[in-house]
Amino acid sequence: MNEIEKRLYAQLKEMYPNGEVVSLQNKDLSLYHQVRNYGIENKMKPREVVEKLGFRHVRKKKENxxxxxxxxxxxxxxxxxxxxxxxxxxxxxxxxxxxxxxxxxxxxxxxxxxxxxxxxxVREHKHIETSEEIEQMILSLYPNKQLPVLIEFKNRHPEFVNKLLKAARQESKTEMGFLESRGFSVDAPVYQGVKRRYPIDKACIKRLHHEYQCTTTSEFAELLGVTRQYISAIALSTPKRKPKKVWEDTLTENEKQEVMIMIQNREFVFKDNETIIRIYKHLNDDKQFAIFYKKKDILKCLFNLSSDIFEELISYRFHELEERDFKIIKEIEKRGFSKGNAVRLESADDELVTLLINRLYRSKWSSRKEYVNFLGWEYVDGRTYTYEELKERVLPYIDGDGYFRMTREDEDYYTLKNLFSRRGFSSTEEWITHLGFKYQRTRNVPTKEKYQERLKSFIVYDNKIYIQSVANQRFYQLLLFYGQRKGMTLNEVINYLGYERLYKEELPNGYVPYVWKPDNSDYIMREDFQDMLEELVIDETSKELFLQPEDKLYQDLVNFAEAQNKTIFELLEEWGYTLSKQNPFFTDTLTEEQSSQLEHLKSAQGDLETSVTQEQKIKRSKRLVREIKKLYNYRCQICTHNDNGETIPYIIKSDGTHYVEVHHIIQLSEADLIEIDFELDSYENVICVCSHHHRVLHFHNGGYDKLIADENGKLYFVSKQGDKLKIYHNLHLQPRESLMPEPS
Incomplete structure (x- = not known):
């Protein structure tokens, strides 16, 4: 015994000299906990610890x-x-x-x-019947050797439940196999009027559903004559003992030949009136397969494949491709494209294009070209032209003097502009002269005049307009971008265009707001989109722009691209843009837009009034919360937003924006405890954080209520215990000592 066991033994011996431990928990709770804790450390129950120490654990007798x-x-x-x-x-x-x-x-x-x-x-020595004796016992009950359904047989003769199972195990057979080997016939169970002819192999069904990409619950249910719920229960069950394999796991030469033909036809499933063959891929190992084979009354399930079948699967790339990939390959071959040749798609509504769009949705491939190259072909966009073909497309816009005459309203304007942009031409003049034509700048309708014309539809009376931000979202957004380009607010833009803005409460009674329904032709929409995208370009040379998936503009572009059977990446590439993976938002200096937002933020603060309901509540400025979140683009100022520091997984809301919270550095509830020369509910006292860091600031080591700066000007929060927490992104905060009085 070790020291602990000796001590426990001595205490138990003193309390229970007769060696029978009864109601230890009631007699000495402290000793009980010592025994229990020792048991937990050694993975033993208290009773087992007592018995190990040489005592007998006895349950206290109850009154009854x-x-x-x-x-x-x-x-x-x-x-x-x-x-x-x-x-x-x-x-x-x-x-x-x-x-x-x-x-x-x-x-x-x-x-x-x-x-x-x-x-x-007196212990009775049981007589264990032999297989032959069990056979004779059943034969005495059924001389014609015709038994009812097995479950019904067991219900009628419960004494055979264990006997039949033991006899079958002695011969390494199933119960059905044992009976059939002795010449008995067993009625098949009837399910929904159909007799079931096949045994249920729970081991195979469970393994297929648990380890392989198996979603054929309904097929198994129909085949085996049971419900889908029964198959699902088998797949999810945790049996006390390992189920016995029932279905065979080897193929004859003829059966193997059928599987080989199916592989060569690049099919994961083959079905006819008598045969079902399925190939399943493993969930975690691409080079591990299972084959289910059914023909007439034969059921087989193979997990360990022969080398020739495995090699055939690998040679036909079953480990890399899915069923839908083979469908696309067959569609490409049907069009006469040999392996390795270029695949050129001419029609936008082509069935193959639809298959490609659906396959690329939420996949690891970013473009059709990348995916088709993976399949083994070279992809050529049907919109790709030779210089001679491009020259033919330009000719209709060449006047009698050889000058190029085209405006942004012309249908081919953006197509030609972006085709040449991808070939490295930086201006229209450059590619027009390269083709051998003359160029003279054609003045497009100025943006100011275009927007002035559009705003006429929104006039309520005189030069006063009312525009809804939701119903007219795209045009509203265009005006915002136009204002950003000129450093104006929306109201200033409207005034600049010669109008005055009305608000909802200023509208005449009965006025029905106008909803802008633009011409749906592609070139009008392209023009609007490109006006907005130009404001997001972060590299003029490469036309690289930053656009987040949660932005409304991103979703609009996705919908516009899908309407043309393209991905957003293909659409932006066609227009001459590329998406940046770097977020340019977090910088050390304020952009013009952020400076404007900061001015709004400074004016957004509350007066810390209290309202009395069932309890006192402090009124906080909702505008302040809204503006600080916008300033930091709904990102946490403490998260690093890279892979090298403490980054908390984003919470994405249903509208696509990130969930963040606003933390008051000095709590509003403590306003009465300190004397300050600024409002607590102001931009000087708030920070935009994720929910994780919000809790850290409040509770970790007593909370953080002090801001300090290092020699490089970087800000840190300091907790009451002296811990530091870096602020990675700051556009508005200044260092501030805690204003809370020290506890007396």
């Missing part, structure tokens, strides 16, 4: 135990007047089970218990 013992004695006397108990489990199963449970709780054997109540016990 004596009545129970008296009943046991009276019932045993009726069965065994001579007080010698023999074969109790056979004579009275219920009494046997009750006595078994009681003795187990008392931690004594049945023999000792019977001895204590005045009975003797």
């Amino acid at each position: 135990d004596d009545k129970l013992i008296e009943r046991f004695k009276s019932e045993l006397l009726l069965l065994y007047p001579d007080k010698i108990v023999k074969g109790l489990s056979q004579r009275n199963q219920v009494l046997y089970q009750e006595m078994h449970r009681y003795t187990k709780l008392q931690n004594i054997t049945k023999e000792k218990f019977l001895e204590e109540i005045g009975f003797g016990y």
Whole structure:
């Protein structure tokens, strides 16, 4: 014994000198916890610890135990007047089970218990029937060897439940296999009027659904004559013992040939009236397969494939491709494109284009070209032209003097502009002269005049207009971008265009707001989109722009691209743009837009009034919260937003924006405790943070209420315990000592 065991033994011996430990928890709770904790450390129950120390754990007798013992004695006397108990489990199963449970709780054997109540016990030596004896017993019941459905047979003759199972195990067979080997016929179960001819292999079904890409629950249910819920229950079950494999796991030469033909036809599934063959891929290992084979009355399931079948699967790229990939490959081949050749798609509504769009949705490939190259072909966009073909497209816009005449309203304007942009031409003049034509700048309709014309539709009276931000979202957004370009607010833009803005409460009674329904032709929409995209360009040379998936403009572009059977990446590439993966938002200096937002933020603060409801509540400025979130683009100022620091996974809301919270550095509830010369509910006292860092600022090591700067001007929060927490992104905060008085 170690030191702990010796100490526990001494304490138990002092308390229970007779060696029987009863109600330790009630007698000495402290000692009970010592025993229990020692058991937890050594993965033992308290009873096991007591027994290891040489004591016997005895359950405290309850008040009704004596009545129970008296009943046991009276019932045993009726069965065994001579007080010698023999074969109790056979004579009275219920009494046997009750006595078994009681003795187990008392931690004594049945023999000792019977001895204590005045009975003797003789262990009965059971006779184990041989397979031949069991066969003769069944034959005596069914001389014609025709048995009912197996479950019905067991219900009629419960004595055969264990006997039949043991006989089958002796010969390493299933129960059905044992009966059939002895010449018995068993009726097939009927499900929804159809007889089931096949055994259910729970081991195979569970493994297919648990380890492989198996979603054929309905097919198995129909095939085996059971419900889908039954198959699902098998797949999700956790059996106490490993289920026995029932279906065969080897193929004949003819069956193997059928599988080979199916692989060569690049099919994951083959079905006809008599045959079902399926190939399943493993969930975690691309080079591991399973094959399910059914033909007439034969069911087989293979997890360990022969080398020739495995090599054939690998050679036909089953480990890399899915069923839909093979469908696309066959569609490409049907169009006469040989492997390695260029695939050129001419029609936008082509069935193959639709298949490609659907395959690329939420996939690892960013373009059709990348995906088609993966399949083994070179992809050429049908919109790709030779210089001669481009020259032919330009000719309709060449006047009699050889000058190029085209405006942004012309249908081919953006197509030609971007085709040449991808070839490295930086201006229209450059590619026009390259083709051998003359160039003279054609003045497009100025943006100011264009927007002035559009705003006429929004006039309520005189030069006063009312424009809704939601119903006219795209035009509203265009005006905002136009204002950003000129450093104006929306109201200033409207005034600049010669109008005055009305608000909803200023509208005349009965006025129905105008909803702008623009011409849906592609070139009008392209013009609007490109006006907005130009404001997002972060590199003029490469036309690289930053656009976030949660932005409304991003979603609009996705929808516009899908309407043309393109991805957003292909659309932007066609227009001459590329998406940047770097967020240019977090910088050390304010952009013009952020400077404007900061001015709005400074004017947004509350007066810290209190309202009395059932409890006192402080009124906070909702505008301040809104403006600080916008200033930091709904990003946490403390998260690093890269892979090298503490970055918390984003919470994306249903509208696509990130969930962030606003933290007051000095709590509003503490306003009465300090004297300050600025408003607590102002931009000087708030920070935009994720929910994780919000909790850290409040509670970690007493909370953070002090801001300090290092020698490089970087800000840090300091907790009451002296811990530092860096602020990675700051556009508005200044260092500030805690204003809270020290506790006395």
